[in-house]
Every structure is written in structure tokens, then in C-alpha cells.
Amino acid sequence: MGSNADSKEIINAEVEAGDFSSGGEISSKLKDLLRKLGTSSKLIRKIAIITYELEMNIIIHSEGGSLAAEVNPGRIDIIARDEGxxxxxxxxxxxxxxxxxxxxxxxxxxxxxMGLCNIKNYADNLEVESELGVGTTIRASIDLK
Structure with missing residues (x-):
């Protein structure tokens, strides 16, 4: 389920470990962008919850990482990568x-x-890859139906 020629990255931001004061900023930016693109409020809510939870997981549990959102044919993928x-x-x-x-x-x-539980509840597909002492990559996909 990796990137392809039809995918368009709409957000790619670094997330600092322990930066609680910035927690939720990426989720808010993505929400505003999706609103401007005419995305339904129901989908925006799902995507915002997933993005917020992923962002906070990086802040709380890692040594830092990144959060990206890609629009692909029929879906949006939220990808969180961290070191830790x-x-x-x-x-x-x-x-x-x-x-x-x-x-x-x-x-x-x-x-x-409740972070991963919330992500699982709102994502249509969820992949978690984690290696001890290295980090974690989570890809949550939301169908645009």
C-alpha cells in the first residue's frame, strides 16, 4: 500500500518528542485543508481523530518522528513514523x-x-510495523466513500 504516481502528499510535518504545546496542530492543519478541498465533515472528523492520536503517540512515546497525509485514488492515508x-x-x-x-x-x-483503539475504530485499514529500539510506522487508511 505504498505511494504511487496517483498519490498526492498534502501534509508532511515533523513531530517533536515531548512537545505537548504543539500537539494537535498537524491535525488542525489537515482538517482545514480537507475542508477547503470539499471533504465531507464525517470524513474530516474520522481523519482528524486518527491524525490527532498518531500525533500525540509520537509526542508521548517516541524520540520524535513525522506525520504525513496522502490522497490516493479512493482513500486518504495517514502515515506516522517515529524513532524510539x-x-x-x-x-x-x-x-x-x-x-x-x-x-x-x-x-x-x-x-x-485509548489512542490505538481510537485509530482502529476510525480507520478502514490499519498497518502497524514496529521494531524494538528502532521505532514504529503506522499507516491508517480512510476510504473516501
Whole structure:
């Protein structure tokens, strides 16, 4: 499901680890762009939730990474790549409430263990590749139907 000649990247931004003050900015920019492109509000909501959760996962759990959005024939792909610890148990990470967030992150109101669950609920297709000590790549696809 990689990029092809028909894909058009509409967002590509770096995400800094621990930068909670900027959390959600990429999601907001993408939402505004999709609105200008005439995307339905229902699709924009799904895409914004997925993008926000991916963005916050990079901020909370990694050493930094990037977030991109591509428009492909019939779908939008949101791709999050990060460097960091990787996900030790991907299946466990999808269980509601499971989190490896630090206590200080939880005290700020983040790291409740619902990020991947929310992404899975709103994505039409989801791929997770993670290598311990290297990082994680998540590709969430949303059908444009």
C-alpha cells in the first residue's frame, strides 16, 4: 500500500518528542485543508481523530518522528513514523486502557491507553510495523466513500 504516481502528499510535518504545546496542530492543519478541498465533515472528523492520536503517540512515546497525509485514488492515508522504543506487544497496545505512558504524562491528562483503539475504530485499514529500539510506522487508511 505504498505511494504511487496517483498519490498526492498534502501534509508532511515533523513531530517533536515531548512537545505537548504543539500537539494537535498537524491535525488542525489537515482538517482545514480537507475542508477547503470539499471533504465531507464525517470524513474530516474520522481523519482528524486518527491524525490527532498518531500525533500525540509520537509526542508521548517516541524520540520524535513525522506525520504525513496522502490522497490516493479512493482513500486518504495517514502515515506516522517515529524513532524510539518501538511497541513491545502490538496486540496488547490495542487493548483499551493499556498504556506505557509515564506518570507525568498521565498527570497532564494524556496516555490513557485509548489512542490505538481510537485509530482502529476510525480507520478502514490499519498497518502497524514496529521494531524494538528502532521505532514504529503506522499507516491508517480512510476510504473516501
Amino acid at each position: 522504543p518501538g511497541i513491545e506487544d502490538v496486540d496488547k497496545a490495542f487493548k483499551p486502557g493499556y498504556s506505557t505512558a509515564s506518570e507525568s504524562v498521565r498527570e497532564m491528562g494524556f496516555g490513557a491507553g
